[in-house]
Amino acid sequence: SYDLTQPPSMSVSPGQTATIACSGDRLGQRNVCWYQQKPGQSPVMLIYQNNKRPSGIPERFSGYNSGNTATLTISGTQAMDEADYYCQSWDGSVGFGGGTKLTVL
Amino acid sequence: EVHLVESGGGLVQPGGSLRLSCAASGFTFSGYWMSWVRQAPGKGLEWVANIEDDGRTKNYVDSVKGRFTISRDNAKHSLYLQMNSLRVEDTAVYYCGRETPGGQVWLDYWGQGTLVTVSS
Secondary structure: OOOEEOOOEEEEOOOOOEEEEEEOOOHHHOOEEEEEEOOOOOOEEEEEOOOEOOOOOOOOEEEEEEOOEEEEEEOOOOHHHOEEEEEEEEOOOEEEEOOEEEEEO | OOEEEEEOOEEEOOOOOEEEEEEEEOOOHHHOOEEEEEEOOOOOEEEEEEEOOOOOOEEEOHHHOOOEEEEEEHHHOEEEEEEOOOOHHHOEEEEEEEEOOOOOOOEEEEOOOEEEEEOO
């Protein structure tokens, strides 16, 4: 599988900006997708093709990908954004990042 | 509205077999690639396998090659995962997911998952 690395955890204060990184070899040359998973729930697609939002996803979620790192940015973080976040890409094989647990406090 | 409903999970002994099903509704099932993704307890997501819309092309993660078989029945709007020679490390919640067009294995809809426990 395609190896992608994420920080295991991070915290942010309500209303602040959270930036979650995902790194991989030449990741900027690939397309990246981001998912949100809340406890006991299935993952939900937040971002696809690096920076596109599916319908229904709030504008405060945005994505960027360049070099070896992709980032998911959550602007004006809300308590409801507390969840696990996973990046995903494809390089002949499918890879997920290990996930980042975001705490809003 | 798109719905994916998995079933077939349960407790099985190492070396045993299990067949998972995923019932799809709310979209033209025969027009989409489909995937299985699993999540071990307390762990991250791992892609397992996918299948082309017409069933001709199938791909697997190395750890399940030769043991798992993905298939589909477009007439029944159903996706399957036959799991043989199960190992303790196959214990996970198994999700089926619909892939967006484009071949990047992005999953825009997921089922609720079914738990597979491999234990003696």
